[in-house]
Amino acid sequence: MIIHHKTQIYTVKSGDTLSGIAEKYGTTYQQLAQMNGISNPDLIYSGQELKINGTADPAVKMYTVKSGDTLSGIAARYNTAYQKLAQINGIGNPDLIHPGQVIKIG
Structure with missing residues (x-):
């Protein structure tokens, strides 16, 4: 089975966490950090643009x-x-x- 993922850009808002963003888009904070070259997942900032390769299935x-x-x-x-x-x-x-x-x- 091939699962197609939809890549999109997310702009970080005040109060966001990498794990919270990951959960919302059906991925993990580790994958987001790796995909965006983030060495410390606790350090993201408002206005930062993140590439997100989350699941295309909102049911997940x-x-x-x-x-x-x-x-x-x-x-x-x-x-x-x-x-x-x-x-x-x-x-x-x-x-x-x-x-x-x-x-x-x-």
């Missing part, structure tokens, strides 16, 4: 793991199985997720 949701989250808890929240989340995100050990990690839901 992204979730940023928070402290205390478990994969099974996230799965229950989105009415899916933790095994499915582990599989689509390439997570070998479902007990090893960390805050800030962005996972696909769906």
Whole structure:
């Protein structure tokens, strides 16, 4: 299966975070940082233009793991199985997720 991605430009607004932008566009902050040559993902500025190669499918949701989250808890929240989340995100050990990690839901 080939998934086509739509590349677009996003202008950073005050209060934006790279992880928040990534979640909105169905990608990860790591991919955004790499694509835009950002060495420190915590340092973006208002007015900065970012290339975004997010998913073209708006049905794909992204979730940023928070402290205390478990994969099974996230799965229950989105009415899916933790095994499915582990599989689509390439997570070998479902007990090893960390805050800030962005996972696909769906």
